[in-house]
Amino acid sequence: MAVSLAVNGRKQTVEVDGDTPLLWVIRDEIGLKGTKFGCGMGLCGACTVHLNGQPVRSCSTPVEMAEGGDVTTIEGLSSNGGLHPLQQAWVEHGVPQCGYCQSGQIMSAAHLLQHNSAPSRDDIVAAVSGNLCRCGTYSRIVTAVESVVE
Numbered sequence: 001m002a003v004s005l006a007v008n009g010r011k012q013t014v015e016v017d018g019d020t021p022l023l024w025v026i027r028d029e030i031g032l033k034g035t036k037f038g039c040g041m042g043l044c045g046a047c048t049v050h051l052n053g054q055p056v057r058s059c060s061t062p063v064e065m066a067e068g069g070d071v072t073t074i075e076g077l078s079s080n081g082g083l084h085p086l087q088q089a090w091v092e093h094g095v096p097q098c099g100y101c102q103s104g105q106i107m108s109a110a111h112l113l114q115h116n117s118a119p120s121r122d123d124i125v126a127a128v129s130g131n132l133c134r135c136g137t138y139s140r141i142v143t144a145v146e147s148v149v150e
């Protein structure tokens, strides 16, 4: 089927099975590789993108659910062509270790900040609690988000 959606503000039409995971459309059809495959079962958060403003696990979101929708990936998070403040904070605080989960972490944190400009530490922890990091960068993630809020 033909599925039309906007990815990072750009209209796209892809010819795929409707139950194809949004993740594979983003990576393989559209060519944006910043969104990662971790578990493929909606458990780890590595594949987090925003669909119509809400964070979703793109590995377990059929692309047909995104028909006519707006998808934002890590590549489109910044609106000015530079780094988003969270990405800048990630650099300044040296958050990533292997880096694999970090785009999903940032997308979850970005959703929090879009809806709560002054989150508490508990709010931040809750917002990223569904994003697993096998390197254990959690404390640096929270510190980096806090630095954007301050």
Ligand code: FES
Pocket: 036, 037, 038, 039, 040, 041, 042, 043, 044, 045, 046, 047, 048, 057, 058, 059, 060
């Ligand atoms: Fe989607 Fe793990 S790859 S939640």
